[in-house]
Amino acid sequence: MTKIDHLNITVPDIDEALAFLSIVAPDFKVRKDVKSPDRHRWAHVGNEQSYFALQEPHLDSITPSSAQKTYKNYGVNHIGLVVKNLESIEANLIEQGYCRGIFAPEETYRKRAYFFDKAGFEWELTEFLSEIPDEMYLYE
Template identity: 40%
Template sequence: MNAYVEHVNLTVKNLESTVLFISTAMPEFQVRHQGTDTKRWCHIGTDSSYLAIQEREPKSKPHVVRTPYFDVGVNHIGLVVDNVEEVAQRLTVAGYRKNMERREAFRKRIYFYDDDGIEWEFIEYLTRNPQQRNHYEAT
C-alpha cells in the first residue's frame, strides 16, 4: 500500500462557516460525522479522506493571531479538484476572496481565503503522468 494523507485537522472560529466554504468549493464533499465534546466538530470529505474541523477549545487566555508564512502553523491546504474554474466561480459567487491564481504547463492552481483567513489551494492537474505533475517551472 502507498501512504497517503487521510485527513487534516483544523481549528476554526465558526464550524458552519468553514463547512459552507468547503461544500461550496467541493459539493462532492459530504459531512461524514459531527458532534460536540468540549467544542463542536465535523468531519467533511469523501469515503477515503476528509477534513477534521473543530471550533476552538474554551480558553481563558486570549487567542493569538497568526500570520501565515511568517509564524509557525498551517500556511495553506491543497486539494485536487476536477476543474479550478468551476471552484473559483462557486467561491466568487458565494463572496469568498481569491488570493492568487497560477497556471503552469501541467496544472492550474487557485488560492482562496475562507472566513477565518485560512488559505485554501485548489489544484487541477492537466496530466496523469506523475513526472509531469511533479514538474515545477522556474518562476
C-alpha cells in the first residue's frame, strides 16, 4: 500500500509553522530542528507514520514571494489532516487569530474545516465520524 511519508514545505517562519501544527496536530513532535549559522534552518515535525519537512527559503532566494492563491494559481491548494475533536481545534485556531478558508458543507459521516496558517497555506482538517470507507468518503 502506498502512503505519504512526508511533505517538504518552504515556510517564512518555522516557529510560526510549529505553533500552528501544535494546535492542529498535537501528537506531532519535533524530530529534528537544525539552526545552523551558515545554512538555512530546517525542521522535521510529525508522528511515527508521517512528518512535515519545514525549511526556510534558501537556494539563493533573495526575496521569497508569498504563498500562491489557492484554487487560482498552480500549486498546492490545501494540506489535509485527519484530526480528533475538530470543534476544540477550531476554537483554538480562532482564539489564536487564524482565518478560516473555504466553506465545508455539513456531511453525515465527517466534519471538515479549512483554515489558513500565518504563511498563507490552507489546511483541511477532517474528523471522521465513521470507520467505513464508503461512508468516510461519501460525497453528499
